[in-house]
Amino acid sequence: MNILIIGDEQNFISLQRKGGLVAHTVERTDSLKGAEALQNRDLVIDLQFDAHPENAAVYAQYPAIPVLAGVVKTSLQTVKKTYGCTLIGCNWLPGFIDMPVTEISLLEAIQQPVLAAIMQQLGWEYELVQDAVGMVTPRVVCMIINEAYMAAETNTASREDIDVAMKLGTNYPMGPFEWSKKIGIKEVYEVLAAVYTATGNERYAISELLEKEARKN
Incomplete structure (x- = not known):
């Protein structure tokens, strides 16, 4: 081809x-x-x-x-x-x-x-997969990253501890903050914003910390 x-x-x-x-x-x-x-x-x-x-x-x-x-x-x-x-x-x-x-x-x-x-x-x-904003895997991964940022906002745990806990507890290949670096925090933000606009689901309401870091990039 x-x-x-x-x-x-x-x-x-x-x-x-x-x-x-x-x-x-x-x-x-x-x-x-x-x-x-x-x-x-x-x-x-x-x-x-x-x-x-x-x-x-x-x-x-x-x-x-x-x-x-x-x-x-x-x-x-x-x-x-x-x-x-x-x-x-x-x-x-x-x-x-x-x-x-x-x-x-x-x-x-x-x-x-x-x-x-x-x-x-x-x-x-x-x-x-079904035609939908966020598809399936990006939507799920970005939502997990967003929830990790919310936990970091409240000092529930450090970023390193959250990554380790997710990998050990769920057998994920990467922790949410590791994923965010690989994808790019601006990309994560834009996916979440698109899904939230399309669905109105509060699960995709963006963490203030995540939004702040995305706007720096």
């Missing part, structure tokens, strides 16, 4: 760790500069779509080219309604890109065989 990858060098390196790209013609760019970049492409992987949803207006001009877009802070339904473009939503949030199983959402059942063919060619495992 002739693949265009849109994203910075760090996230591209994370994507390479998944494997499967060396058998294909791959070009990386920091940003989508126009429709001409899509000519002769078999696949687009947009790692930064959440930050640049306007890219969908360009993708709409080439509906036959599948796009694996990082859609965590919005929903495919919203993208479709705004730009008239049907994408394949992926969890390309930093810290999750190189996970062995990619979390994916679809808007239409007709996309399933297309997705299956792409994943077979790349040799990637995936799991389908």
Whole structure:
């Protein structure tokens, strides 16, 4: 396949760790500069779509080219309604890109065989989840991080103790503050804000400490 990858060098390196790209013609760019970049492409992987949803207006001009877009802070339904473009939503949030199983959402059942063919060619495992802001894993992980910040706000325990307790008590690979560093606290904040706006659920009301640290970045 002739693949265009849109994203910075760090996230591209994370994507390479998944494997499967060396058998294909791959070009990386920091940003989508126009429709001409899509000519002769078999696949687009947009790692930064959440930050640049306007890219969908360009993708709409080439509906036959599948796009694996990082859609965590919005929903495919919203993208479709705004730009008239049907994408394949992926969890390309930093810290999750190189996970062995990619979390994916679809808007239409007709996309399933297309997705299956792409994943077979790349040799990637995936799991389908419902189209919703925050998807599943990012929503849960960011909520846990938020609760850890709330505990730190009240001096219930130190950050180090909270990380150790979560790893020992729940067998998590990382503690919530370790996760926040890997994802990026600004990303965590933006996911929580998007989910809270979409759901109105107080579980996603953002910790004052977390918001303060996010605004520093």
